[in-house]
Amino acid sequence: MQKIMGDATTVVPDYLRGLAAAHPGVVEYDPVDRIVVRRAPAAPGKVGLVSGGGSGCEPLHAGYVGLGMLDAACPGEVFSSPVPNQIMAATRRADHGAGVLYVVKNFGGEVMNFGLAAEILRREGVRIEKVLVDDDASFPPELAARRRGLGAAVLVEKIAGAAAEEGRPLDDVAALARRVVGRSRTFGVALSSCTHPKTGRRTFDLPHGEYEVGVGIGGDRGHERRPLPPVDEIADVMLKRIIDELELRPGNQVVVLLSGLGATPAIELYGLFAAVRDRLVKQGVEPVRSLVGDYITSLDSQGALLTVLHADEELLELWDRPVHTASLRWGA
Amino acid sequence: MQKIMGDATTVVPDYLRGLAAAHPGVVEYDPVDRIVVRRAPAAPGKVGLVSGGGSGCEPLHAGYVGLGMLDAACPGEVFSSPVPNQIMAATRRADHGAGVLYVVKNFGGEVMNFGLAAEILRREGVRIEKVLVDDDASFPPELAARRRGLGAAVLVEKIAGAAAEEGRPLDDVAALARRVVGRSRTFGVALSSCTHPKTGRRTFDLPHGEYEVGVGIGGDRGHERRPLPPVDEIADVMLKRIIDELELRPGNQVVVLLSGLGATPAIELYGLFAAVRDRLVKQGVEPVRSLVGDYITSLDSQGALLTVLHADEELLELWDRPVHTASLRWGA
Amino acid sequence: MTLVLSQDVVTTWLERFCADVVAAESHLNQLDAAVGDGEHGSNLRQGAVAVRALLRDRKFGDIQEQLMAVAMAIVNTVGGASGALYGTFFLRLSDVGAGRNTLDLAGLTEGLGSALAGIRELGGSAPGDKTLVDAIHPAVAVLESPSTGSAGLVAALDRAATAAEQGRDATAAMVARMGRGSYLGDRSRGHIDAGATSMAMLLRCLHASAEEVTS
Amino acid sequence: MTLVLSQDVVTTWLERFCADVVAAESHLNQLDAAVGDGEHGSNLRQGAVAVRALLRDRKFGDIQEQLMAVAMAIVNTVGGASGALYGTFFLRLSDVGAGRNTLDLAGLTEGLGSALAGIRELGGSAPGDKTLVDAIHPAVAVLESPSTGSAGLVAALDRAATAAEQGRDATAAMVARMGRGSYLGDRSRGHIDAGATSMAMLLRCLHASAEEVTS
Numbered sequence A, B: 001m002q003k004i005m006g007d008a009t010t011v012v013p014d015y016l017r018g019l020a021a022a023h024p025g026v027v028e029y030d031p032v033d034r035i036v037v038r039r040a041p042a043a044p045g046k047v048g049l050v051s052g053g054g055s056g057c058e059p060l061h062a063g064y065v066g067l068g069m070l071d072a073a074c075p076g077e078v079f080s081s082p083v084p085n086q087i088m089a090a091t092r093r094a095d096h097g098a099g100v101l102y103v104v105k106n107f108g109g110e111v112m113n114f115g116l117a118a119e120i121l122r123r124e125g126v127r128i129e130k131v132l133v134d135d136d137a138s139f140p141p142e143l144a145a146r147r148r149g150l151g152a153a154v155l156v157e158k159i160a161g162a163a164a165e166e167g168r169p170l171d172d173v174a175a176l177a178r179r180v181v182g183r184s185r186t187f188g189v190a191l192s193s194c195t196h197p198k199t200g201r202r203t204f205d206l207p208h209g210e211y212e213v214g215v216g217i218g219g220d221r222g223h224e225r226r227p228l229p230p231v232d233e234i235a236d237v238m239l240k241r242i243i244d245e246l247e248l249r250p251g252n253q254v255v256v257l258l259s260g261l262g263a264t265p266a267i268e269l270y271g272l273f274a275a276v277r278d279r280l281v282k283q284g285v286e287p288v289r290s291l292v293g294d295y296i297t298s299l300d301s302q303g304a305l306l307t308v309l310h311a312d313e314e315l316l317e318l319w320d321r322p323v324h325t326a327s328l329r330w331g332a
Numbered sequence C, D: 001m002t003l004v005l006s007q008d009v010v011t012t013w014l015e016r017f018c019a020d021v022v023a024a025e026s027h028l029n030q031l032d033a034a035v036g037d038g039e040h041g042s043n044l045r046q047g048a049v050a051v052r053a054l055l056r057d058r059k060f061g062d063i064q065e066q067l068m069a070v071a072m073a074i075v076n077t078v079g080g081a082s083g084a085l086y087g088t089f090f091l092r093l094s095d096v097g098a099g100r101n102t103l104d105l106a107g108l109t110e111g112l113g114s115a116l117a118g119i120r121e122l123g124g125s126a127p128g129d130k131t132l133v134d135a136i137h138p139a140v141a142v143l144e145s146p147s148t149g150s151a152g153l154v155a156a157l158d159r160a161a162t163a164a165e166q167g168r169d170a171t172a173a174m175v176a177r178m179g180r181g182s183y184l185g186d187r188s189r190g191h192i193d194a195g196a197t198s199m200a201m202l203l204r205c206l207h208a209s210a211e212e213v214t215s
């Protein structure tokens, strides 16, 4: 196995220790509870934002802890959701007296573990709201229950984080977060699987010249394996279901997040972005903000996740607010 | 070949088109001259900074064009230096009347092509200074002529860029840039080679369980192939020659740049950073600033480049100044 | 006298399961790799380590306390979907152990039925979805059938474990509608479900531990 | 009458080289891959495309103008080390073509000597460093030796090309001290240098074009 690591059982804490050391002014790492907490002081009465999920999808979520985004993140083992103890510890650190919003991606493990944690904490009187992120456009509406939480998690954390920072109450922040999810769709493709540090094996084998269409994160396969076409056709495939589902019309403004899966060279990712953007513009849809890079990944998978958010004035205004986390930073 | 691309001959312009489209306020792409130019207005009399090199090492250099860093970048074909026409066009756009500094990495092609361009332009009366970046610590001092230009390029561009922004004259900026190079060293390791989009082949084969020690960028092999050890030993290997060469002593402050080579998961890179930092701290050396991520790469290579700059007050002050480029941004 | 399982037998059951899980780690990983992310065995292994430590270090007043502690240890070490689901299994089962140091067949049947219900609630899955429900559901059905009661505890648990194993094998022909396998659509067919495999192991260990006492 | 090469023969030479480079693209890439980055053939191919277009579309007053245009086309399309070096080759060679429409052996000898000097200056390399210098250096040495002049143009160019080919083959035993191969240390031994291979091709094409005129 070609990995820079020590003991396979400590890759996650080793990573978190490094993250906190590299961004000492931004986050603090609590190794006992295995949570990452923001350092920037939060105004009393600020709604807390907590998220978490399987590790291996960096910078999700610890890379998004900080001013204007998450208050705390609880990273699980690689590709496994965090456990209730972690989530409860993170919640306690994130609660500034105005309640806490959980950003939960629609994976069984996450839904169940955040559910258990919320259950227990609510009995203690903590106010908790949840937003279920299920932006995966690869499943048709009839199978909406299977839609994974993908790139919209980043958008929700940024936008809801900005709203929380300006002091909006929990219900408002939760409603806003749900609005972002409802207006976002993601479609993913993979040109290779990834190698899990514990098993040392690729999660699947993909013959050269083929790719997986409709993947998520975590080394999951997609719906279909097809011959790998040129970039223009990949852009078509990724956009098709997104545009249909969001019912995008000429004049609509969108935020585009194009994330590599971890091993996609920037040169390819920007090339794909150019193709995606051309297509949107041709349909009269205006990409007014964009992020291109490794924002939600799957260890060393090759491939990309394309997320489109149908924007409006409020969302763009919140998008532009200052943010200072390990992996997203502007205006600060 | 598992690549998201169209025509292999247009990967570089396709990338640059995407880059400019994703960062419309930051850079402009001139497809005729194949150069990337900053959008932020430069004060008259500001020294211009130009760099360039083989593509495939993204975000070098186009990702560092913008306020507080480069005025223009000229990206060559994948792993090939830019050509004189490009360099001359970039120089003309970067010249605000106070001369231009070339940041040239010590690769034959770059040295020769920037040399040819400077030769021609000086005849036209353009003031040009060059800083040769040769921070590769994998060659002993006797073979200093072979030392490649690696991570120090990013540090030079940041620090000299800040100095240029505050209006310092060309000689000062050039001297400062040389000082940064002299106080920086880089050591690289690779756990896999990369696949060139034109040839479709890996530049070398590496059996599982081994790694290359002392690599650069561009898919070059290192000095030696050794069995892949645990992360702590990798950190030892990378730091050893750097610390020796920089003669770091307890109490010294350093800037650490740890870059993945393109396909290294963040979880591994931060784990390596934790090990590197532990060792520095143990020796009494203080990592006062750090960057961990894909800052100088080699397409889809797995591995890392560790760059250490022996800092001082002036360098840190310039380091902290605002920067707004596609790939480095703070304070703006 | 009706045969009952003492708290020590419950401990034996858990230790046996822990040992089997550790031995089957890579097998379970492989099964999970076919349609999921390939770490079901490693997940459970972590739980096994925690449960063993718990059984070694702590004394429990009654079976409820014992199984509740096991449930929390599992939930907080296994992680993922299976951690929450196995945790719920033991949490629900613990209810029938309140104030008791033994479990009889009726208690076990009630407890396992409630565990199944808890799992279905939390995971939203039904039999046929290609999950661990496909192992525990037929086992509970066997225990609940009137003819089983008369067979005696050991024989009943044997039949239940066999039903779980048949249920496990039957998942091979199913298309996953829950868990990571569900992303694959038809391609999930042809592989035995990892969670159903570990659940069948858990029930076979229960039978084996009961048999051990009586022999 | 002494044999001379007309501007048309120079064109033939360049066209022949372009054709050979295109045909050898992947061979040259492979050689470069052994110790470098594996694209020397593709780099030169791009140059060949540009040079062919130039020769098709433009008329030149003299050989200097012709070779100068070739040099600039190469420098600006090949890129990398070899672009600058081959560009310098033609730039320096062009000097002897000033105001002339033919080149004789003496002119060629002078021009190639000057090209070698230019390449050594720009690249800082000496014979034995395992670069294209190891092909052109022995070729120039043969041309400059007094005995060669008397052999006639075609035979002299044949000997020069042969010397270049021997120089190319000799690079296999060398340890690279310049270019990307130099990063490898001893591991660069055992591979023929890509640039020396293309340079030997260039000189063989020169001989073949001269021979074609006379036959």
Ligand SMILES: Nc1ncnc2c1ncn2[C@@H]1O[C@H](COP(=O)(O)OP(=O)(O)O)[C@@H](O)[C@H]1O
Pocket: A079, A080, A081, A108, A109, C032, C036, C037, C038, C039, C040, C041, C043, C044, C079, C080, C081, C082, C083, C085, C119, C122, C123, C124, C125, C130, C131, C132, C133, C178, C179, C180, C193, C194, C195, C196
């Ligand atoms: N919603 C669900 N209901 C019942 N069982 C489930 C559900 N989701 C997953 N499982 C079971 O969990 C197993 C996978 O467990 P594991 O690999 O540990 O967790 P994860 O799927 O989070 O990686 C599956 O094989 C399946 O039996």
Ligand SMILES: Nc1ncnc2c1ncn2[C@@H]1O[C@H](COP(=O)(O)OP(=O)(O)O)[C@@H](O)[C@H]1O
Pocket: B079, B080, B081, B108, B109, D032, D036, D037, D038, D039, D040, D041, D043, D044, D079, D080, D081, D082, D083, D085, D122, D123, D124, D125, D130, D131, D132, D133, D178, D179, D180, D193, D194, D195, D196
């Ligand atoms: N400094 C130098 N002097 C002479 N020849 C050189 C030098 N550096 C490289 N070369 C030649 O260039 C060849 C490689 O060319 P190419 O692959 O096109 O460029 P790059 O090395 O930039 O990828 C080498 O095989 C060698 O013959």
Ligand SMILES: [Mg+2]
Pocket: A054, A078, A079, A080, A081, C037, C039, C080
């Ligand atoms: Mg998992």
Ligand SMILES: [Mg+2]
Pocket: B078, B079, B080, B081, D037, D039, D080
């Ligand atoms: Mg090259």
Ligand SMILES: [Mg+2]
Pocket: C032, C036, C037, C038, C039, C040, C080
């Ligand atoms: Mg799993």
Ligand SMILES: [Mg+2]
Pocket: D032, D036, D037, D038, D039, D040, D080
């Ligand atoms: Mg080359």
